[in-house]
Amino acid sequence: MGALMNPEHSWPIPPAGGWTADDLDTLPNLPPHTELIDGSLIFVSPQTLFHARAVSFFERELGSLVPENLEVLREFTIDIDRRNRPEPDVIVCREDAVADFAQTRLPAESVLLAIEVVSPESIDRDRETKPVKYARAGIQHYWRVENKDGVAVVYVFEREPVSRTFAPAGIFHDRLKVSVPFPIDLHLTGITAKRPRTE
Template sequence: MSVEPEPPRPGSTWPVPPAGGWIADDLDTLPDLPPHTELIDGSLVFASPQTLFHARAVSLFGRQLHLLAPEEYEVSVRFTIDVDQHNRPEPDVVVVRADVVEDADQTRFPASSVLLAVEVVSPESVGRDRETKPLKYARAGITHYWRVENDRGRAVVYVFEREPATGQYVATGIFHDRMKVSVPFPVDLDLAEIAPKRSRNT
């Protein structure tokens, strides 16, 4: 379920979608969109206020993947990707080929350049992160998808890899306290770092 943004300022109105819905280019031209607006099936999806768990998880994965990724890849946090004309989602963390990073004014990456998409689930994004986005990411050819969920303040990471013959994701692991994988490149993470320090030993 999308979250309603704050009411528009006096004298302004929220944009009315055209017939057939919005397209990917519209995210760069529509005025006064809230930060981190996504396009899903031609509809605008507004981000909810970020929880502490979400912020800490995005920070950990963004920071560690940046350190661990080979030189031929770049890591970005909360950056949109072009899946198709009517879908421009914003993964919480994305790993892309370095050759598609052009300049500081760039606003998106092509899905064909994405090696890994990471989504940190929020209460309002459960359906999108468990069902809608994985389907679209797999169809776009993104090989690796990780979903991070909050289990009473502790992170659980569900790891998926795209099976070439079917074009669908298959689960390859579930990680609780420590995440150690060899693909798409070696990653070894202490997931306890996401929890506040005073709760790690409870």
């Protein structure tokens, strides 16, 4: 309660026209994984165990399958335009876009696949707002991962070049097998499987 009353801990006041992509690198004391959507700062709520396991699963499994000219990154922001710098949960990007260890973002055109694991507070953004922006930015593939009664379901979308929107390409429950953006065959039950106990 004291922190809320302390003027030193006030929320940042946006400038006229909203924040810009560059502001994310300069604003002090932003919470981790803050995103910029339509010029507004989006603060992420504490994540569920499902979210944590799903993000780790896709980072690990795609990392073992990705071709040498591509790279898998988790929770890394991408530049869509001046007013939008989202942070997909997992991305597959061109390796030549990863410049150095001081890098804080990637251009959207370097991203082949964006994956969002849906949380209760991100449902509308992950189902409606982000797919529209990702498709318009030229990202070819989008996966939305949802928790359905303790089971992972992956909704796969591919960009249609004329409309510049995502078209549904499949709904996957136990196993996800696709040929693009590269051959991928994943057993989704690994996301929620109980971990073996170690003695």
